[in-house]
Amino acid sequence: MARTVYFGSGSPYSWRVMLAMELKGLEYEAVELHFSKGDTQSAEHLARNPRGKIPVLIDGDITIYESTAIMAYLEKTYPEVPIFGADAREYALIWQRYAELENYLGNTISSILAPIFRGEAEGKDAEIKANLEKLKAELETVHGWLSGAGYIVGDSLSAADVTLYPQVALLRRVGPRLKESYGADFLNFEEKFPAFLPFMARIEALKNYDRTYPTHWRAAA
Known part of the structure; x- marks a missing residue:
């Protein structure tokens, strides 16, 4: 299943999601969006996240934004390496x-x-x-x-x-x-x-x- 993370350089919210995916050992494509170029406000990105924010995770036919929601999704979907504890x-x-x-x-x-x-x-x-x-x-x-x-x-x-x-x-x-x-x-x-x-x-x-x-x-x- 193809996974893509849309991120902004230096965004702590993007960084935590990418680190979580590395911790879980998940393969993904990282696509950088540039705030200075208006990438997050493009029609293409607003279709992913109508709030025009990053990060956004696309996992197959599922699109998720807000880093907390993404982390919770990763834990539920890929529990083999837990990031929210053992009990x-x-x-x-x-x-x-x-x-x-x-x-x-x-x-x-x-x-x-x-x-x-x-x-x-x-x-x-x-x-x-x-x-x-x-x-x-x-x-x-x-x-x-x-x-x-x-x-x-x-x-x-x-x-x-x-x-x-x-x-x-x-x-x-x-x-x-x-x-x-x-x-x-x-x-x-x-x-x-x-x-x-x-x-x-x-x-x-x-x-x-x-x-x-x-x-x-x-x-x-």
């Missing part, structure tokens, strides 16, 4: 952590980076610094989850792990800029949050990890 306890805890990463860590990151990336940060230093304090607290919480076993839940990678990874990868990429502009010294992961490093290494050891890596990050390297 009811793990299932609930992984969904709980997934929601926490989405609603707290993810939203805090967006509140910091959105005005910066949009060129709207002028005059918002106090707001951004306050959100950086929230970010520090969220990272401390997640670091606690990882300390010890090195996985968010249980003893293997899960949907929660592939949700966290793009968030941390983005923070490591923009950390020097946030440190220079707003004094965010805590984004030195090697010193402040060392448990993130072996966690990231586990994700990066996935067989086809490189194909998930944001294309524009690679081009800028």
